[in-house]
Amino acid sequence: MKMPENDFRFVCAADEIPEGRAKAFSITDNNGNKVDVAVFNIGGIFYAISNICIHQGGPLSQGFLDGNIVTCPWHGWKYSVMDGKSPHEGGDSVNSYPVSVSEGRVYVSPVPAKVGKRISKPHKAYQDLDGAVKQHIANVTGSKTLPVETAVRVLGISTTNTDRKAPRKSTSEAALQFALDYAKDRLGAETVMIKLRDLNFKHCEGYYSKNARACIFPCSISEMDEKDQMIEIYDRLLIWADVVVVSTPIRWGSASSLYYQMVQRMNCVQNQIVTHDNYLVRDKVAAFIITGGQDNVQHVAGELLSFWSQLGCVFGKFPFVGWSRGWYAEDTENNHREEMNSSAFQKDIMRTVNGAVEMSRLVKKNRYDERVLNIH
Ligand code: FES
Numbered sequence: 069m070k071m072p073e074n075d076f077r078f079v080c081a082a083d084e085i086p087e088g089r090a091k092a093f094s095i096t097d098n099n100g101n102k103v104d105v106a107v108f109n110i111g112g113i114f115y116a117i118s119n120i121c122i123h124q125g126g127p128l129s130q131g132f133l134d135g136n137i138v139t140c141p142w143h144g145w146k147y148s149v150m151d152g153k154s155p156h157e158g159g160d161s162v163n164s165y166p167v168s169v170s171e172g173r174v175y176v177s178p179v180p181a182k183v184g185k186r187i188s189k190p191h192k193a194y195q196d197l198d199g200a201v202k203q204h205i206a207n208v209t210g211s212k213t214l215p216v217e218t219a220v221r222v223l224g225i226s227t228t229n230t231d232r233k234a235p236r237k238s239t240s241e242a243a244l245q246f247a248l249d250y251a252k253d254r255l256g257a258e259t260v261m262i263k264l265r266d267l268n269f270k271h272c273e274g275y276y277s278k279n280a281r282a283c284i285f286p287c288s289i290s291e292m293d294e295k296d297q298m299i300e301i302y303d304r305l306l307i308w309a310d311v312v313v314v315s316t317p318i319r320w321g322s323a324s325s326l327y328y329q330m331v332q333r334m335n336c337v338q339n340q341i342v343t344h345d346n347y348l349v350r351d352k353v354a355a356f357i358i359t360g361g362q363d364n365v366q367h368v369a370g371e372l373l374s375f376w377s378q379l380g381c382v383f384g385k386f387p388f389v390g391w392s393r394g395w396y397a398e399d400t401e402n403n404h405r406e407e408m409n410s411s412a413f414q415k416d417i418m419r420t421v422n423g424a425v426e427m428s429r430l431v432k433k434n435r436y437d438e439r440v441l442n443i444h
Pocket of ligand 1 (some may be wrong): 144
């Protein structure tokens, strides 16, 4: 009876892996190290490559097979199951392993026939963001003091889709501009406004639903698409801003669709807490401006408060301000004029911005985040 060489490990009976399918196994090399392999049956011939995608560790045995090419189920990297190489010139590769079949039993060697390599690098803006966020977190972690700048940095994010071509101005954006002007002129803040409608960024592709670890930071969509401008939001929010003020109109009782497009792309920020105990949002205060011709301010505020609290932001006194003309206000063309004439709304905005800026100073001065996160 012919047996495979000593270097081979028995993994399964040949009929356990039907044609066109794969199975994952953990074998051990001669030094006791675990080797995760994916064994494929292509037309009755068995091949083994690493089960761990060289990109972010996706399970290749669960990938999609097309001929002898397997596509990683997490973000779509491709490999030949015959030698672990990328089908594209200059692409990344994974280890491939010798396979032996004897008397209907499949054996795999833990010693690679070909060693895989990570060759490709993310584009520069992605690498820069990744490095800058890591540096920022390293700077604030464990530090007992933080510079408390006199000029608090306030980031406004306008999520309306209403632009200048609309017959009237956006009420939520006008209110945000008022808030930023107040922060700058009266509180000495530095301010920046990002208008989501001016950014080119894709919706979330739901990698988290495949596996929590498939959702990486910075987002893999930003890695794969050089033009993706979520990078600007990650950068401003995670590094630059002390306070973020988000404004949204109410659309069918909820925040704007652009708002949700943005927050779903922030799943990768929140997910770092779950998967890596890594808190990327440090020392940030959030506040909200919600406007609508009809009601639902409290519902939208609840959603916004819930998400931004999960992200790791804290809130000042009266963290949201809402403005609505009520159910029967169908003359939406008058919303902007009515809003700008509302001294009560303006006073509420000033109070909310003041509360956020004051809270930012307290958070930094007392090292609030550091003390909360420093749990042993
Ligand atoms: S493509 Fe495999 S882990 Fe990203």
